[in-house]
Amino acid sequence: MEICEFESTMRIWRRRMKTTSASVMKVRTLLSSLKERKTIYALSTPPGKAGIGVIRISGPGSSDVYERMVKLSNGSNRKPTPWKMQRCHVLSLEGEMLDDGLCVFFKGKLTLTPRSFTTEDMLELHVHSGSAVLRAVLNTLGRMDGCRPAEPGEFTRRAFEAGRIDLTEVEGIRDVIDAETDEQRKLALTAAGGETKRRIESIRQQLIRCLANVEAVIDFGEGEDLEEGVFEHAKESARNLLAEIRGHLDDGRRGEIMRSGIRLAIFGPPNVGKSSLLNFLAQREAAIVTPIAGTTRDVLEVTLDIGGMPVVIADTAGIRKSEDLVESIGIAKAETTATTADVRICMLSMSAMDSAEAMAEHVAGVSSLIDKDTLIILNKADEQSDVDLCALEKLVGARTLWTMSLLQRTGVAEFVDGFGRELRRRFAVAPDRRPLITQARHRVHLERASEFISAFIGYSVDEVVEGAEELRYAADEVGRIGGQIAVEDVLDALFRDFCIGK
Ligand SMILES: Nc1nc2c(ncn2[C@@H]2O[C@H](COP(=O)(O)OP(=O)(O)O)[C@@H](O)[C@H]2O)c(=O)[nH]1
Ligand SMILES: [Mg+2]
Numbered sequence: 001m002e003i004c005e006f007e008s009t010m011r012i013w014r015r016r017m018k019t020t021s022a023s024v025m026k027v028r029t030l031l032s033s034l035k036e037r038k039t040i041y042a043l044s045t046p047p048g049k050a051g052i053g054v055i056r057i058s059g060p061g062s063s064d065v066y067e068r069m070v071k072l073s074n075g076s077n078r079k080p081t082p083w084k085m086q087r088c089h090v091l092s093l094e095g096e097m098l099d100d101g102l103c104v105f106f107k108g109k110l111t112l113t114p115r116s117f118t119t120e121d122m123l124e125l126h127v128h129s130g131s132a133v134l135r136a137v138l139n140t141l142g143r144m145d146g147c148r149p150a151e152p153g154e155f156t157r158r159a160f161e162a163g164r165i166d167l168t169e170v171e172g173i174r175d176v177i178d179a180e181t182d183e184q185r186k187l188a189l190t191a192a193g194g195e196t197k198r199r200i201e202s203i204r205q206q207l208i209r210c211l212a213n214v215e216a217v218i219d220f221g222e223g224e225d226l227e228e229g230v231f232e233h234a235k236e237s238a239r240n241l242l243a244e245i246r247g248h249l250d251d252g253r254r255g256e257i258m259r260s261g262i263r264l265a266i267f268g269p270p271n272v273g274k275s276s277l278l279n280f281l282a283q284r285e286a287a288i289v290t291p292i293a294g295t296t297r298d299v300l301e302v303t304l305d306i307g308g309m310p311v312v313i314a315d316t317a318g319i320r321k322s323e324d325l326v327e328s329i330g331i332a333k334a335e336t337t338a339t340t341a342d343v344r345i346c347m348l349s350m351s352a353m354d355s356a357e358a359m360a361e362h363v364a365g366v367s368s369l370i371d372k373d374t375l376i377i378l379n380k381a382d383e384q385s386d387v388d389l390c391a392l393e394k395l396v397g398a399r400t401l402w403t404m405s406l407l408q409r410t411g412v413a414e415f416v417d418g419f420g421r422e423l424r425r426r427f428a429v430a431p432d433r434r435p436l437i438t439q440a441r442h443r444v445h446l447e448r449a450s451e452f453i454s455a456f457i458g459y460s461v462d463e464v465v466e467g468a469e470e471l472r473y474a475a476d477e478v479g480r481i482g483g484q485i486a487v488e489d490v491l492d493a494l495f496r497d498f499c500i501g502k
Contacts, residue, residue, distance in 0.1 A: 039065070040150035040158075041141045043134055044124075044501030053129030055137055056501055058155055061146045062105070062121035068093060069140060070103050070125075080105035080123070083115065090125055090137055093144070098136045101127040118155055119162035153498025157491070160483065167483035167494070168196040171439055174498055175259060182308035183428060187258050190434050199436050200481050206241050207453075207475040210234045214456075214468045222461065231461040238471070242453045245446055248436045254427055255435030256443070257342050261303060261310040262427055265341035267334055268366055270294055270318025272349035273379040276406045278302060278315040287315050294318065297330040299337050307420045309427060314341065319365045335369065343423070344374045346396075350403065351383035359392060367396055375422065376401040377415065382408045442481050449477035 039059030045052070057065050066080045073087040088103045104124045106116035116122040127133050141147050156173055159165050165173075172191025179185040190196060213234040220226040257263075266274045275287035275296050282302045288295055300315045316334030317327065338344055346366055353359040363370075370376070376398045378387065382405040393401065402418060404411030429435055437443050452474035459467035479485035 039144075039147045040154055041065075041138070041147055042150040042155075042501035043138065045129060047131075047134065048129065049131070050129035052126050053134050054501075055125045055127065055134070055141070056150075056155060057123040057125070057141065057147075058116070058118045058120050058150075058158060059146075060121065061144065062108075062123045065141065065144055065147070066103070066105055066123050068144070069137075070123075071097075073100075080107075082107035085126075090127055092136065092140050098140065099127040099133045101125060117164070118158040119164050120158060150500060151495075152500050153495035153502060156498060156502055157495050160491075165194075166197045167491075168200060168442075168481060169194055170483075170494060172196065173502070174494070175438070177499065177502065180303075181305045181310045183258055184310055186431070187255060187429065187434065187438060191438060195434070196436065196438070197482055200442075200478060203241065203245065203449075204475055204478040204482075204484075206237065207449075207471060207478060210237050210241070211468060211471040211475060214464060214471060217461065217464050218468060231464060231467075235457055238453050238457055242450055242457070245450045245453070249443065249446055249450065251435045251437060252426075253437075253443075254429055255438035256440060257427055258309065258429065258435075259438045261312040262343060262423065263312050263314070263341045264343040264345065265314045265316060265334075265338045266345045266347060267316045267319060267338040267369060268347035269349070269352070269362060270320055272318070272347045272352070273406050274318065274347045275300075275315050277345075277347060277377070277379070278313055280406055280412070281306075281313060293320070294322070294324070294327050297326055299330075299333050306423060307428075309423055311423070319369075321365070338369045343426070344369070344371075345377060346370050346374050346398070347377045347379055348392075349380045349383075350378045350385065350387050351380045353378075353387045353392070354384055356388070356391060359388070360395065363392075363396055370396045370398055372397060372399055374398045374400075375419065378403045379406055381405040381411060445477045445481045449474040452477065 037059065039057060039061035041055060041057045044054045044056045047053075063080060067078050069091050070080075071089045071091055073089065082105050085102050085104045088101060089097045090099045090101055090103075092098055103126070106122040106124075108116050108119055108121040125137060127137055138149075142149070153174075156165075156170055160167065160170050168191050172188050172193070175188035176185065176192050179188045213230050216226055217231050217234075222228050222230055266277055268274055270293035271291070275289045278287050278300070279285055279289065281304060286302050287300050294317070296315060296317050298317070301312055302315075303310065303312050305311075314337050316337050317330035319331055319334055322328050322331060346369065348362060348366075352362040374396075376392075376396065378392075378401065381403050385403075387403075389401065389403075400418070400422065402411060402415040404415055406412065437446065452470045456467045456470035456474070459470070476485050483491075
């Protein structure tokens with residue numbers, strides 16, 4: 001046996017062991033959760049004074065809660081009418097009226113397709129959101145047999161465990177709740193509405209079809225019971241699929257950046273107006289501005305909504321040689337922030353560029369951080385407007401440049417327009433070209449899947465068994481994105497981020 005073959009056999013075994021232990025864990029989790037299945041309840045709106053607060057109940061005891069705690073205002077029978085909002089009194093277990101509100105009952109498994117979020121019976125009580133009312137209703141629920149307070153994300157977790165939604169939809173729901181800008185909201189709705197799930201599932205189905213052909217070759221053998229060329233045809237499909245996956249991976253991380261916020265760094269020499277720019281964009285005195293070079297020492301971040309896009313702007317310490325320990329640490333941080341940012345604005349001062357030598361000296365400390373995508377602002381145009389822009393462009397090699405005076409507010413409107421356009425060009429996503437990947441987790445699984453597919457393409461028809469293993473692992477990796485394949489570690493981390501009541 002050759003060394004490479006041995007290695008691949010070992011690899012296959014190691015992976016097989018991993019999958020087996022994950023599947024065992026999944027079964028165990030499901031069994032334990034079924035045994036402990038209780039009726040859960042939570043306040044789904046923020047606690048505190050407001051017009052209305054919604055309390056959600058889910059589980060086998062929901063109809064029991066309805067019968068004991070709800071009294072319809074029309075005095076009709078005590079059985080809940082599903083999917084109908086009704087005026088009611090909410091009662092304590094002793095029959096005391098706690099509030100006058102509304103209720104909706106969602107029947108779980110009445111038909112083959114459950115019509116409640118969790119797939120269980122659910123009840124929503126809409127009461128006045130005052131602390132005494134909410135406390136009284138929640139306390140009463142706590143005294144009902146088989147009821148307990150919900151954990152963060154537990155309603156969504158139940159929907160996932162019942163197979164009503166997959167993991168990409170779970171992440172989408174969380175992102176819809178967390179979305180702070182329009183672009184984030186649109187992206188989150190793509191996942192929450194099931195589009196991501198459909199696109200991922202289509203990739204998985206293509207892999208499974210490919211695998212089925214390869215397994216036919218294993219079982220029947222080409223040229224015997226099977227026509228020639230089936231294996232080559234499977235390889236061709238795999239190649240196309242690999243190109244499609246690589247296309248998604250090669251999306252400039254637009255989806256992930258839009259979801260977590262575009263990280264923008266303002267850097268440059270000291271005293272050029274970096275902090276003034278941050279304050280101007282934030283429209284408040286977020287950063288200290290003084291004529292003293294070295295005023296900003298740490299990285300200061302402000303999150304803004306720029307044209308629907310979330311932008312995390314970092315103001316940094318001016319880059320220069322410094323003997324001061326604190327300032328040097330700030331400068332090192334500035335350099336790291338600038339290198340790791342999604343967008344870089346390098347600010348320079350026109351007043352420091354009155355000669356070719358002065359210009360070269362002014363940019364010397366920052367030129368290594370400037371690349372063709374860095375946006376350049378030349379500030380302090382009020383002090384010096386005669387700057388050789390061609391020489392500067394040659395010196396720093398950047399393509400986009402604005403001149404302005406933050407002090408006199410000249411050139412500022414042009415910058416704001418151009419900057420917004422530039423951000424949209426780089427990051428905004430057209431509705432018909434929404435990126436598939438919005439989470440680092442998806443990227444990891446798709447990267448692994450693409451490696452397995454590449455490995456499959458490398459095998460010849462004589463190594464069809466090994467090839468099939470690679471395809472199986474590729475399909476498993478894609479299955480992990482939606483949660484069809486065990487992902488316990490991901491689940492716990494994911495639901496912990498949810499709020500209670502969702
Ligand atoms: N003349 C002039 N001064 C400015 C302009 N923008 C900012 N300044 C001043 O330049 C000094 C340094 O500004 P600051 O924002 O702290 O610069 P930073 O060190 O790059 O953060 C302050 O006194 C600002 O008021 C401008 O466009 N023209
Ligand atoms: Mg500053």
